[in-house]
Amino acid sequence: MRIPHSIVAALLFAPLTLAASLHAVIAAPLHDAHVAVAPTNSAPPRALFNGTDLSGWVNVNTAPSTFTVSKDETGAPVIRCSGNPTGILRTADAYENFVLEFDWKHLSEPGNAGLFVWSDPYCAPGVPFSRSIEVQIMLTPDNIDEKGRTMYTGQGDIFSIWGSKMTPDRAHPGGWERCLPSARKTKGAGQWNHYKVTCNNGVITLAINGTEVSGCKDTTPRKGFICLESEGTEIWFKNLMLTELASATPALTADMTCDLARAGLRPMFDGLTLAGWHEGDANGSTPAGEHWSMGGNTVHFDGKGHDLWSDQSYGDFEMQVDWKWTSEHQGKMTRPFIGLDGNTVKNTDGSDKTIEVEERDSGIYLRGNSKSQVNIWTWPCGSGEVYGYRTDASMPAAVRAACAPRVHADAPVGQWNRFRIRMVGEVLNVWLNDKHVLIDATLPGVPKSGPIALQCHGCPIEFTNVMIERLDAQ
Structure with missing residues (x-):
């Protein structure tokens, strides 16, 4: 997850007050009634992970060991992310309107990762993250600032990063483009969580384990790649199923679409060594x-x-x-x-x-x-x-x-x-x-x-x- 560099140190070590966290988050109003309804002509669901290899995915800036195929405790195939180095794995194809459902599990707490949607095919200048909307996948305590305000949680925040734009469903106490969740539904380390992420005509909603908790609207861009983020801790992903929805009418203008023309770029370094x-x-x-x-x-x-x-x-x-x-x-x-x-x-x-x-x-x-x-x-x-x-x-x-x-x-x-x-x-x-x-x-x-x-x-x-x-x- 990302917060402005100027306040990273202060926020990471700010005192955490559980009561204040619960009051700030749970007392927030429920999700706005602007959610775009999935059209009836959506395509059949299809798997984004074939269970055997990473076909259909493109490494943007990580090592061969960062994202690998493994098996969970039941023998089911998973995408295992080591968390090192920080970076992203993206889909080979770009998507506009869709519903993405998947399961994830952090192996330890704190745990940090993310899902990026409507992403460029490369990272923003000087950082290992792309312009996109991040749907947070994190296990950390809430962060409470010196005024007692909840600034971010480990319960499914949604926020804009590195040049993307959005309007959160509920105003953030610090004025950030970040939606804090309306309910606390994330399970802890070692337990599987289910995400349902709906991205439709610039509107994004997140349901965690069956309950809708976060959302945003007025998103730019609103067509791009889907990314899994590596950020320091091990996480497993499985059952990634995508249902494409009807495209916008009229069609999106260029400023509403990520940089599709440069999707052929491939990394020359692996983020860990000088191999090659x-x-x-x-x-x-x-x-x-x-x-x-x-x-x-x-x-x-x-x-x-x-x-x-x-x-x-x-x-x-x-x-x-x-x-x-x-x-x-x-x-x-x-x-x-x-x-x-x-x-x-x-x-x-x-x-x-x-x-x-x-x-x-x-x-x-x-x-x-x-x-x-x-x-x-x-x-x-x-x-x-x-x-x-x-x-x-x-x-x-x-x-x-x-x-x-x-x-x-x-x-x-x-x-x-x-x-x-x-x-x-x-x-x-x-x-x-x-x-x-x-x-x-x-x-x-x-x-x-x-x-x-x-x-x-x-x-x-x-x-x-x-x-x-x-x-x-x-």
Whole structure:
């Protein structure tokens, strides 16, 4: 479950008062009478889990050991989630209106997990969770703030996360987009609970063990993927049955739908190790050393050592990379302004226009080639520049100009940035924080295929949500 970062510490350790919790939750009014009625032309129920393997599911950012197929105490098949690392497993297909029923069991208390509905196929920038509505699956005491208000429970809260929107059935005491339950029906550790989650035309309701307890309306988006969440503790899922309902009329607009176009993205890291990567050069095989490490689903680099290369090669692809500078830098240095023509900007006296910056430098090598590097740095032109082509005097002026960022789109130091990199043939497009910074930049002579590297250039940096989709038949 998720709460604003600024109050995490205070809420986690706030005094818990059971009487106040019961009064705040149970005294709440019953569910609003706006629930959308399931249409009569719904499809027959079908299983989302075949009991044998995870066909029909896509790993977004976890390890092979995170979600596995096992058996419960009766021998029935279950999806076992280890809780490590934090992340999500999503359905291969996106759904609009549906009823999802399933059973779940935490093996210990406290227990933390969740069901995400109407989710994007990838995580929000810098975090291991997607834009979606979370239907909480948690076993914890209620959290009571210093004013005696119940802020969250372990009884089936529903809330928006990472850019989704909703209106809770009952106003939250803190003004959050979070519905607290009207009844306490969740069984404890080692016991099976049954969830019935109805998602229909922007309205969501949750029934726990036969009693409706939570809901919301006015949800955005309202078509997307269904996700099971891993968040620190072991949980089992079984009997996942989905009944699709009729689609909205008129059809949903684009802003009401998740990003279906990028559902082909797949993780390049497993969230626990650096498996699939090596340190050194493009053709090497040296395992990553002490300078590159994985922790909290994030790749940490201390600024020393060598480049980190993917073991696999890629031709045409689209890649997503989140990156963030730490507080460390390489000292203050004088760096030039770069114009849209790719050349250094001049002062009126003909001298170079420069500025002093805290030097930070890294990048992403494409197709095994340092010349086709998408720069990550603190130069005034911003990240996304391709230095090897922009500064190559043998290249046509148009090529050099296209390798200079169209706009400075970097977030401040210490905040996450998101690259979207698309390489097709010799043409490179780069988006940074949703700004199109390189537009149809041609890289003459770039290799047709090769591995990808996270560059060592002497400065600490962090990476997460590194995903890729192949666009060729390789």
